[in-house]
Amino acid sequence: MATILVVDDELGIRALLSEILSDEGHNVELAENAAQARAFRETRRPDLVLLDIWMPDVDGITLLKEWSASAQLTMPVIMMSGHGTIDTAVEATKFGAMAFLEKPITLQKLLRAVEQGLARQAPRPAQPAPVLHQHAAHPVRDFGIDPATTGVPLATAPLMLGPQPEQVFVLDRPLREARDAFEKAYFEFHLAKENGSMTRVAEKTGLERTHLYRKLKQLGVDLTRNKRSGGN
Structure with missing residues (x-):
């Protein structure tokens, strides 16, 4: 408890x-x-x-x-x-x-x-995560409740505390483009993590499978790259 x-x-x-x-x-x-x-x-x-x-x-x-x-x-x-x-x-x-x-x-x-x-272990306050730079490109740590997210709107964000690869998102552009870039990286992360299993990605991201398929198609995510042989 x-x-x-x-x-x-x-x-x-x-x-x-x-x-x-x-x-x-x-x-x-x-x-x-x-x-x-x-x-x-x-x-x-x-x-x-x-x-x-x-x-x-x-x-x-x-x-x-x-x-x-x-x-x-x-x-x-x-x-x-x-x-x-x-x-x-x-x-x-x-x-x-x-x-x-x-x-x-x-x-x-x-x-x-x-x-x-x-x-997870609590964050060390003396060492805040390096999330902002003084330039247009802002490295933002992988977010998510698996590991997800700061989409817009922010959906569910446990932020990974361990060492994670960083994505660079250029924020000096229209909101729609910035959001789509983040969401595409987010779903590609989960597809790779789950070896292309749409069932598990749907469970992890909290989306119904039909909605997930439409979303991935809309974002231009390559569904074959991480697809397992015989996966869901």
């Missing part, structure tokens, strides 16, 4: 997450703002934090920075937001967040993120 701190100013979100995680056997602690979260962290170290970004007093990114600067970021943190962007995800991972979940959060994505978060 893990101790999970849920930080969100919305009572409904706190209650829902508490109910789900308690049913999974976890001990859930609740904070409705940054002040309560700070007070909890001063006395205890949770095994995982679910942290909302947009809060009325101090936003989640600022709190994350505070924990990082004070060497209190010794637990995995999953950021939550209903208004996520690539920039927000990049900033969150720069300061030590390991995941980004877009609201409304589905049960499957929440449980998968929590499971992967608890299985």
Whole structure:
């Protein structure tokens, strides 16, 4: 059983997450703002934090920075937001967040993120991930709840903490092109990881197979390159 701190100013979100995680056997602690979260962290170290970004007093990114600067970021943190962007995800991972979940959060994505978060070591606050450069091309670490994602909208992001190959995404171009480039790299990653098995890729990415096929065709993904002999 893990101790999970849920930080969100919305009572409904706190209650829902508490109910789900308690049913999974976890001990859930609740904070409705940054002040309560700070007070909890001063006395205890949770095994995982679910942290909302947009809060009325101090936003989640600022709190994350505070924990990082004070060497209190010794637990995995999953950021939550209903208004996520690539920039927000990049900033969150720069300061030590390991995941980004877009609201409304589905049960499957929440449980998968929590499971992967608890299985990973916490980020080292003294060594934030190198995610931004001063040029148009921005190396962005492989994201994902398998290992996925900062698509637009940001769908499900546990961010890989171990050494991962980096992709370079040129952000100085139209949003549609940048999003398609990221999504193509994301699906190609999963196809290679699953040896071309469409069934397993559909399960990993949370897409129905017909939708997945249409998406891959639309993005121009080569389905034969990673296809297993006799695979699904």
